[in-house]
Amino acid sequence: MKKTLMILFLIALLSLLPFFVGKYILYMTIHILLLSLFALGFNLLFGYTGLLSFGQAGFYGVGAYACAKILLVVPSLLLGILGGVAVAGLVSLLLGLLSIRHTRIYFSMLTLCFGMMIFSLAWKWRDMTGGDDGLVGIPRAPLEIPGLFRINMAAMESYYYVVLVFSILAIFIFYRLVNSPLGLTLQGIRDSETRAACVGISVRNYRLISFTIAGLYAGLAGALLPPLENTVTPPVAHWSHSAEPVLATLLGGIYTFAGPIVGSFLFYIIKDIIVRFTEYWLICLGIIVLVLVLGFRGGVVSIFSQKGDR
Amino acid sequence: MKEIIRTEGLGKYFGELAAVHEVNFTLREGIFTSIIGPNGAGKTTLVNLLSGYLLPDRGKIFFRETDITKVRPDQRVKLGISRSFQIMNIFPRLSVFQNILLPVLSRRNENFRPFSALKGHKEAVEETEKILQEVWLGEERDLPAGKLSHGDQRLLELGIALATNPQLCFLDEPSSGMNPIERVKVLELVKKLSSERKTTFAIVEHDMDVVFSLSDWIVVMNRGEILAEGKPEDIRSNQEVRDIYLGEEI
Numbered sequence: 001m002k003k004t005l006m007i008l009f010l011i012a013l014l015s016l017l018p019f020f021v022g023k024y025i026l027y028m029t030i031h032i033l034l035l036s037l038f039a040l041g042f043n044l045l046f047g048y049t050g051l052l053s054f055g056q057a058g059f060y061g062v063g064a065y066a067c068a069k070i071l072l073v074v075p076s077l078l079l080g081i082l083g084g085v086a087v088a089g090l091v092s093l094l095l096g097l098l099s100i101r102h103t104r105i106y107f108s109m110l111t112l113c114f115g116m117m118i119f120s121l122a123w124k125w126r127d128m129t130g131g132d133d134g135l136v137g138i139p140r141a142p143l144e145i146p147g148l149f150r151i152n153m154a155a156m157e158s159y160y161y162v163v164l165v166f167s168i169l170a171i172f173i174f175y176r177l178v179n180s181p182l183g184l185t186l187q188g189i190r191d192s193e194t195r196a197a198c199v200g201i202s203v204r205n206y207r208l209i210s211f212t213i214a215g216l217y218a219g220l221a222g223a224l225l226p227p228l229e230n231t232v233t234p235p236v237a238h239w240s241h242s243a244e245p246v247l248a249t250l251l252g253g254i255y256t257f258a259g260p261i262v263g264s265f266l267f268y269i270i271k272d273i274i275v276r277f278t279e280y281w282l283i284c285l286g287i288i289v290l291v292l293v294l295g296f297r298g299g300v301v302s303i304f305s306q307k308g309d310r
Numbered sequence: 311m312k313e314i315i316r317t318e319g320l321g322k323y324f325g326e327l328a329a330v331h332e333v334n335f336t337l338r339e340g341i342f343t344s345i346i347g348p349n350g351a352g353k354t355t356l357v358n359l360l361s362g363y364l365l366p367d368r369g370k371i372f373f374r375e376t377d378i379t380k381v382r383p384d385q386r387v388k389l390g391i392s393r394s395f396q397i398m399n400i401f402p403r404l405s406v407f408q409n410i411l412l413p414v415l416s417r418r419n420e421n422f423r424p425f426s427a428l429k430g431h432k433e434a435v436e437e438t439e440k441i442l443q444e445v446w447l448g449e450e451r452d453l454p455a456g457k458l459s460h461g462d463q464r465l466l467e468l469g470i471a472l473a474t475n476p477q478l479c480f481l482d483e484p485s486s487g488m489n490p491i492e493r494v495k496v497l498e499l500v501k502k503l504s505s506e507r508k509t510t511f512a513i514v515e516h517d518m519d520v521v522f523s524l525s526d527w528i529v530v531m532n533r534g535e536i537l538a539e540g541k542p543e544d545i546r547s548n549q550e551v552r553d554i555y556l557g558e559e560i
Binding site for chain 2: 177185196200206
């Protein structure tokens with residue numbers, strides 16, 4: 001009950017945010033939501049399935065570029081976002097078929113390679129991606145279902161609500177998923193793949209499912225970016241961008257549902273505060289993550305729930 | 311008694327080492343079988359081959375007359391073959407309850423339900439509670455499995471193996487690391503379950519007192535081969551078996 005009330009309060013607070021804050025805070029909140037989705041997908045692989053991927057930015061990039069290309073041709077926000085998610089899901093399914101045959105460092109290196117291949121495509125395939133200039137002039141097209149409704153998205157406040165609704169839906173689906181038999185199965189594979197196989201679970205199939213869902217979440221986060229920024233450039237697919245959900249998840253907590261969301265919030269807050277004092281904000285962030293990893297392996301969430309692994 | 315599993319010329323080699331060599335043996339339905347032998351005899355490798363954890367280099371395995379030599383471990387579980395491990399192998403971060411629920415859901419083909427709540431699987435939950443009682447872990451149900459005592463973790467392993475409702479269950483040293491009292495208790499539980507359930511048990515065990523008191527049939531391995539097999543009294547009087555145990559009283 002207490003938890004439900006807290007969630008409802010948080011949703012109400014986020015819904016009313018545009019009435020109280022300026023454009024910058026709103027812009028930052030959108031980025032926090034995008035990183036939350038990105039990190040949730042990453043954590044399904046890492047925290048729930050035990051696979052550390054360094055290539056999630058690749059799927060984020062695929063989602064972003066696919067959405068941008070669609071919006072440049074057909075000015076429909078819904079089509080752009082859903083198209084971006086679908087393409088990212090398809091790519092992650094295909095690359096997942098090759099990646100999930102391996103585990104541990106081999107899996108991590110494979111995902112890093114595939115991620116960088118996507119980055120290279122974004123960088124070199126100038127005709128399709130605009131090369132290092134990226135794609136520019138992406139419209140924040142109206143949200144419409146022909147014959148039903150049409151909402152203008154010119155104002156950032158309007159787009160904020162689109163991101164918020166997609167985020168709430170995606171987080172709700174994620175919550176149901178990790179608390180379902182599928183979620184339990186993934187956690188079993190994380191704990192012991194040999195034991196999981198010896199209770200009748202097809203480990204590879206479930207890893208592929210997890211990989212694809214993680215790709216869909218990265219794709220969703222990526223697809224929501226171009227309408228905000230009106231541009232998309234290759235660094236969104238770079239491996240260093242894959243580190244953001246890793247850091248956010250470590251900050252918030254690996255084995256908790258809320259960890260990546262809390263971590264994403266902290267990541268942007270820390271970044272925003274430290275960057276005002278020094279351009280070397282990543283060093284400070286690194287130290288904070290180090291302290292958390294060494295002292296509170298369960299992340300910030302575990303400190304409050306007192307379930308952290310010390 | 312009908313045969314449940316049979317091997318023909320089974321072999322597994324690690325370089326020059328013949329871990330299992332030319333093994334031909336049959337397990338029969340409802341017969342409590344123990345596989346014994348000195349360290350390095352190939353007992354665990356044999357269980358690994360029969361459960362699909364390892365693929366043989368030679369020979370064939372038949373489960374109820376069906377060739378399962380190349381069948382994956384998860385598919386063998388679906389056919390009715392289950393096992394526990396010599397080195398503890400549970401799901402340490404999951405609760406005791408979830409450790410049992412997971413194989414129950416797997417057997418019922420209810421794993422891929424991405425949006426249904428676990429509580430909604432009432433029959434699976436009831437079955438899980440029943441198994442927890444069977445292996446004396448009802449009171450520990452909400453504890454993380456990794457926090458259980460060694461003896462309780464062994465019981466949990468047994469519970470996990472049973473939760474797939476197997477026709478044939480291999481238990482690899484189910485009482486290792488336990489004190490003598492716990493050991494007898496666990497093995498008596500296994501014997502009790504074998505008579506109550508329609509499961510054929512085959513255990514790998516070092517405690518000869520327990521082996522000879524519980525088993526209907528004993529298979530003795532040495533250097534990757536089957537040295538002898540027979541009823542406990544026959545094995546007890548077998549000179550070759552006595553020799554490999556260095557004259558120990560068995």
